[in-house]
Amino acid sequence: MRKKTFYATQLKHATHMLFFKHHRKPGVKGWELRKRLGSDYPKILALLNRHLEKLDLQVKTVFEEEKPSEKPTGAQLDKARFYITLSGTLTPKETKMMGWRIDDIAGLAITISTIIAKKGKVAREEVKQLLRDKLPGWRVDFSLDRYIRAGYIDQDEKGQLYLDWRTRAEIDEKTLIDLLVAK
Amino acid sequence: MSTNRHKKRLGKEQLERIIDLCHSLEGRSLDPFLVDIDNVLSIIHKYFPEWKNPEELCLDAEAVHQIASAIKLQSEWIKHRSTSLYTDPFLIEDKLRKLPKEEIGTIFLKSWHPVVELEQISPASLEEAIKYWKSLVPLDERWQELGGLHVETGTATREELLKQQIIAEKEFSKELEKFWEELKQKAMGKDKIEYWDFVGTETYEETVRRAYMTSFLVTYGYATLEVDRLEEIIYIIPFKTPIPMPEAKQAVSLPISITIEDWKNWKERVKN
Numbered sequence A: 001m002r003k004k005t006f007y008a009t010q011l012k013h014a015t016h017m018l019f020f021k022h023h024r025k026p027g028v029k030g031w032e033l034r035k036r037l038g039s040d041y042p043k044i045l046a047l048l049n050r051h052l053e054k055l056d057l058q059v060k061t062v063f064e065e066e067k068p069s070e071k072p073t074g075a076q077l078d079k080a081r082f083y084i085t086l087s088g089t090l091t092p093k094e095t096k097m098m099g100w101r102i103d104d105i106a107g108l109a110i111t112i113s114t115i116i117a118k119k120g121k122v123a124r125e126e127v128k129q130l131l132r133d134k135l136p137g138w139r140v141d142f143s144l145d146r147y148i149r150a151g152y153i154d155q156d157e158k159g160q161l162y163l164d165w166r167t168r169a170e171i172d173e174k175t176l177i178d179l180l181v182a183k
Numbered sequence B: 001m002s003t004n005r006h007k008k009r010l011g012k013e014q015l016e017r018i019i020d021l022c023h024s025l026e027g028r029s030l031d032p033f034l035v036d037i038d039n040v041l042s043i044i045h046k047y048f049p050e051w052k053n054p055e056e057l058c059l060d061a062e063a064v065h066q067i068a069s070a071i072k073l074q075s076e077w078i079k080h081r082s083t084s085l086y087t088d089p090f091l092i093e094d095k096l097r098k099l100p101k102e103e104i105g106t107i108f109l110k111s112w113h114p115v116v117e118l119e120q121i122s123p124a125s126l127e128e129a130i131k132y133w134k135s136l137v138p139l140d141e142r143w144q145e146l147g148g149l150h151v152e153t154g155t156a157t158r159e160e161l162l163k164q165q166i167i168a169e170k171e172f173s174k175e176l177e178k179f180w181e182e183l184k185q186k187a188m189g190k191d192k193i194e195y196w197d198f199v200g201t202e203t204y205e206e207t208v209r210r211a212y213m214t215s216f217l218v219t220y221g222y223a224t225l226e227v228d229r230l231e232e233i234i235y236i237i238p239f240k241t242p243i244p245m246p247e248a249k250q251a252v253s254l255p256i257s258i259t260i261e262d263w264k265n266w267k268e269r270v271k272n
Helices: A004-017 A030-037 A041-053 A075-079 A092-097 A103-116 A126-134 A137-150 A165-170 A175-181 B002-029 B037-050 B054-080 B089-098 B101-110 B123-135 B139-148 B157-163 B173-187 B195-199 B206-220 B260-271
Strands: A057-062 A081-086 A152-153 A159-162 B225-226 B232-239
Touching: A004 A030, A004 A041, A004 A081, A030 A075, A041 A057, A057 B157, A075 A152, A081 A165, A092 A103, A092 B101, A103 A126, A103 A137, A103 A152, A103 A159, A103 B089, A103 B101, A103 B260, A126 A137, A126 A159, A126 B089, A137 A152, A175 B101, B002 B054, B002 B173, B037 B054, B037 B173, B054 B173, B101 B260, B173 B206, B173 B232, B195 B206, B195 B232, B206 B225, B206 B232, B206 B260
Parallel strands: none
Antiparallel strands: A057 A081, A152 A159, B225 B232
């Protein structure tokens, strides 16, 4: 009984930590969860995941480097960032209600897939050329700046674009590329 | 002696070429295997005994540094190609160009799982907000500060409006028609004329005025623009008779920058 109460309390703590933004960016680092929930936190997250599944949500783990091929170590989990994301997908109508027009979505897809195809880095000008084919000219820079502000991409001082934290948290890169190639 | 100097100069040129090549790999996302590492290393090795002063040795060190960066890029390239994410970039680009944006959007939605996030106010930011609110001056006091200049209403003469450039001396439509005639004259014998050759004049102010007038020629259907994206050249094509734009057709805006640098470049080009 005491064990059950313990897990119920920890589950609430984990929910509060993951749903509410504590930093500038959403999500919580593994070490923060360990500090609050104890070293057993991966088990609590698995439990939370089971509850979230019913709501079409999931706990997403984004590792600092590439996703480990085997079971992640404690150190890798500590450095990873955990988010609550949608488990399924959205319909175009839903995205419109979230403030994303089809132009914005297509522009983001073009930008991200071009960066992935070019080994994670591409000149802004090159992406702009591609975007001009699909979007009105005045929207091109506006859209790229919006993707940067939202954290999907970032730009270095040489004008090179690369993927940022939100793409790693939200986009299934392999599915995106596979679906594009299959078309 | 002069053979030695010649050899040194040749060596410096080679090193500079190596540095430029390695730089362009990173800047333009080129295939890093364009650099034949063995070959460039042998060049550096060949000229190394020639370098005596610090400047030459720095150039040599910079070349070695750039080669190291190129090797790093090659290693990243191989790593990327061995991942499951690797797909020919040209294939992806081709797909992106051919697919309509609606379809690209639908594909993206199948791979997008947005983060759920709730923003809430923290005690610290609440405290900050209270402080700001308390320090705010009441609205009636702030408006007093802004004040405003009270001007008596009156009438303006035609001369005053001309001076303030609110109205033009010549009737605008007449001026536009005259401008259209000039365009047709200049394009006589060919069906189009390069944009800058038409708007460009001796002074920057006049060039801007002509560019402004040209924009009306295009908007009102007296001429149209053609863009050669490959050569980055814009042409103006005058119509024999004005063609009004069909209402159903959506207008496309083409912003053309007329900066002082653009104008200087054009002048330079014309001189040469």
